Amino acid sequence: MIASLGKEIGNRISEGFNKDKRAEIIAITSGKGGVGKSSISVNFALMLQQMHKKVLMIDADIHLGNVDLLMGVRAPHTLADLFDENMQLRDIIVKGPGGIDVLAASSASGKLLEMEDVFLRKLSSAFKTIENDYDYIIVDTGAGIANSVLSFLLGADKIVLVVTSDPASIADGYAVIKIIKRNDLEIPVLLVTNVMSSHEAGENLYKRMNLMVRRFLKSDIEYGGSVLKDDLISNSVKTQKPFVVHNPNAAATNIVRMLTRKILTVSPKSRLDSKNVFDRFIINRKIKFEWD
Numbered sequence: 001m002i003a004s005l006g007k008e009i010g011n012r013i014s015e016g017f018n019k020d021k022r023a024e025i026i027a028i029t030s031g032k033g034g035v036g037k038s039s040i041s042v043n044f045a046l047m048l049q050q051m052h053k054k055v056l057m058i059d060a061d062i063h064l065g066n067v068d069l070l071m072g073v074r075a076p077h078t079l080a081d082l083f084d085e086n087m088q089l090r091d092i093i094v095k096g097p098g099g100i101d102v103l104a105a106s107s108a109s110g111k112l113l114e115m116e117d118v119f120l121r122k123l124s125s126a127f128k129t130i131e132n133d134y135d136y137i138i139v140d141t142g143a144g145i146a147n148s149v150l151s152f153l154l155g156a157d158k159i160v161l162v163v164t165s166d167p168a169s170i171a172d173g174y175a176v177i178k179i180i181k182r183n184d185l186e187i188p189v190l191l192v193t194n195v196m197s198s199h200e201a202g203e204n205l206y207k208r209m210n211l212m213v214r215r216f217l218k219s220d221i222e223y224g225g226s227v228l229k230d231d232l233i234s235n236s237v238k239t240q241k242p243f244v245v246h247n248p249n250a251a252a253t254n255i256v257r258m259l260t261r262k263i264l265t266v267s268p269k270s271r272l273d274s275k276n277v278f279d280r281f282i283i284n285r286k287i288k289f290e291w292d
């Protein structure tokens, strides 16, 4: 009797703790498009899921959102459907491999910038009913420095920036770091180098970029790790079979496992408020971003 009462109290306390715990928001971004952001986001999110974390993947790439395709799922609705009174946020979220939740925001997130505050507040309060169900919310933001991207980035607790050795990707990646750091020094930025010939080449690229960040921005970026050029990754995009799920022993899967562990070890920006990803979007969309 006393033991079961103790267990009951224990459960209630832990439920209470879980309710207070807000999901950590990790945004994946890049300066230049086509550098492997979505491939990395999707497999990173699925790896977290395999590590028994509860994950919501938000596809916020306005122009080329394709997270549903990469996961091999079909998302018939998007955030825009919430205008319809009968639609709930839960109706829009679809299940991906391993039971991961996917929110296809892409076609609506560009419009979010112009949407009335009333709709965004409705979105944010709808989100409050589900966000505590998750440990991590992974946002694939799309490339570049459009306000819609930056509004999501500055709302994140951690940012993962993907670059390749292509000079345009490095220059554009640096531009993104510059804008983030000019606006918020406290959000940790992890650099992931992709399509690399070796881990050494990837780490050297990180060191070069961090030198620039130190010198010109008086800050630091963290090294997330390097993903090698691998036909398995491009094939898994074509076949819509994420390699983390379908090729659990592949080298690419091991790399994503290491990346994931590294990303989790970096402390997120500490925030005292309990604002969710859409509350922060509302605030950030009003910011005039500093460019120079």
Ligand SMILES: Nc1ncnc2c1ncn2[C@@H]1O[C@H](COP(=O)(O)OP(=O)(O)OP(=O)(O)O)[C@@H](O)[C@H]1O
Pocket (backbone or CB within 6 Å): 030, 032, 033, 034, 035, 036, 037, 038, 039, 040, 061, 064, 142, 143, 194, 195, 196, 227, 228, 229, 230, 231, 233, 234, 235, 237, 238
């Ligand atoms: N490590 C890799 N090795 C080989 N091919 C890769 C690798 N990473 C990504 N690719 C390929 O590069 C292409 C672009 O990848 P992906 O769509 O993930 O990039 P993205 O940054 O999300 O692009 P966008 O900016 O268009 O959203 C895909 O065809 C993918 O298969």
Ligand SMILES: [Mg+2]
Pocket (backbone or CB within 6 Å): 037, 038, 039, 061, 064, 065, 066, 140, 142
């Ligand atoms: Mg993409």
